[in-house]
Amino acid sequence: MNKVALLALALTVSVASAAAPQTLTKGVLKIGMEGTYPPFTYKDDKGNLTGFDVDIAKAVAAKLGLKPEFVLTEWSGILAGLQANKYDVIVNQVGVTDERKKAIGFSTPYAYSSPQIIVKKSGTFAPKTLADLKGKRVGVGLGSNFEKELRAAGGINVVTYPGAPEYLADLAAGRLDAAYNDRLLVGYLIKQQGLPVRGAGVIGKPEPVAIAMKKTNTGLQAAVNRALLQLKADGTYAKISRKWFGQDVSKP
CATH class of the missing domain: 3.40.190.10 (Periplasmic binding protein-like II)
Structure with missing residues (x-):
């Protein structure tokens, strides 16, 4: 056994x-x-x-x-x-x-998993840390730990949404500079759904x-x-x- x-x-x-x-x-x-x-x-x-x-x-x-x-x-x-x-x-x-x-x-x-910054695939913006998001419009789930992290970092224009599909759609359309969510989710969406987004900086230790x-x-x-x-x-x-x-x- x-x-x-x-x-x-x-x-x-x-x-x-x-x-x-x-x-x-x-x-x-x-x-x-x-x-x-x-x-x-x-x-x-x-x-x-x-x-x-x-x-x-x-x-x-x-x-x-x-x-x-x-x-x-x-x-x-x-x-x-x-x-x-x-x-x-x-x-x-x-x-x-x-x-x-x-x-x-x-x-x-x-x-x-770990939090990860998400950006538009065709863009040149490549943030590696939350400090790189200062002054940027960043989409995130309302009431999530990700929202709290962004607000705690300070200086980020945090835009909240009820779920991931809404803010990822806005990111793809250029209405956001970045989004912030789970690394596993990011990898899945890129691989399975072909969304025009890509993963950027992975933040912190696995949660x-x-x-x-x-x-x-x-x-x-x-x-x-x-x-x-x-x-x-x-x-x-x-x-x-x-x-x-x-x-x-x-x-x-």
Whole structure:
């Protein structure tokens, strides 16, 4: 038995006596996500919800023996929706920060990425740091960590949008000088959708991404952690990660 499998077995035993997962609806795991954030959560040409986070959410729900039910919400209100009991968990590339940990419970990280500056492909602007964005119009998701980073840097004309498609469209049209988002998203869009944008400077260290839930629901937190470890142990996680990114994104 390999090391991961041993850890999965140990965790299964250790949480066997923990409180049972509490969900809003019996037998159902309600999952909050945007549905407009490829390749993590979006609708395909047939209108079906798909993406890396969708696959992870479905796999976790299966391990928990629960039926996944997706609740689509704009990012700007997604954390408030959790506190208002609109869903049990959020699976939507939620970065783990000290500030968020004060009010929200998190699973163990299931992915890592880094922020990246995005610019128009045909342009000559090639920023390497946030300081290079001073005086520039930069698009970003409203309420995201990326917005907070841009505002903290100072001197940047921050333009907020409900989702990535809107500000990437404005960037491609020349209405923005740059955009700021996740490195994995940038690479996917460039490769899969042929958008006339390119990645520029990668900023900071890899950020852990985890499943968010109410801080008081420790039973659900333990069960989700167990499910994630089991998905890594049986190869399901690696299969999902390679499908979307061609690599294992579960480590920094």
